[in-house]
Amino acid sequence: MSARIYSPAKTAMQSGKAKTGYWVLDFDPELPRTIDPLMGYTSSGDMKSQIRLTFETKEEAIAYADKNGIAYRVEEPKEARRRQISYADNFRYDRTTPWTH
Numbered sequence: 001m002s003a004r005i006y007s008p009a010k011t012a013m014q015s016g017k018a019k020t021g022y023w024v025l026d027f028d029p030e031l032p033r034t035i036d037p038l039m040g041y042t043s044s045g046d047m048k049s050q051i052r053l054t055f056e057t058k059e060e061a062i063a064y065a066d067k068n069g070i071a072y073r074v075e076e077p078k079e080a081r082r083r084q085i086s087y088a089d090n091f092r093y094d095r096t097t098p099w100t101h
Contacts, residue, residue, distance in 0.1 A: 001030070001048070001070060002028045002073070003025050003073075004025070004073055005023060005024070005065065006023070006075040007020070007058070008024055009078075022055065023055045023057060024054055025053040025061050025064065026052055027048040027051055027070075031045050031046040
């Protein structure tokens with residue numbers, strides 16, 4: 001039984017950083033998923049794949065895994081790379097790329 005500890009990124013529907021910054025402990029699947037031949041549903045007999053524990057800090061998640069004897073791996077969050085550009089830069093006279101319609 002092993003788990004993954006990570007901090008989820010914001011969803012595509014979010015513009016701000018609300019509801020981010022918490023840590024999640026997800027269990028790795030122990031059984032492979034199977035496809036139902038009649039309906040095509042994907043299912044699994046692994047009940048631990050349904051468990052998702054949330055923690056305020058990474059240290060709390062690691063302490064929980066250590067206390068319960070769960071092997072874990074920590075995935076650090078990636079920082080977003082954003083360029084700061086302004087709308088006015090589209091209309092500068094010294095643009096490097098020409099304005100096209």
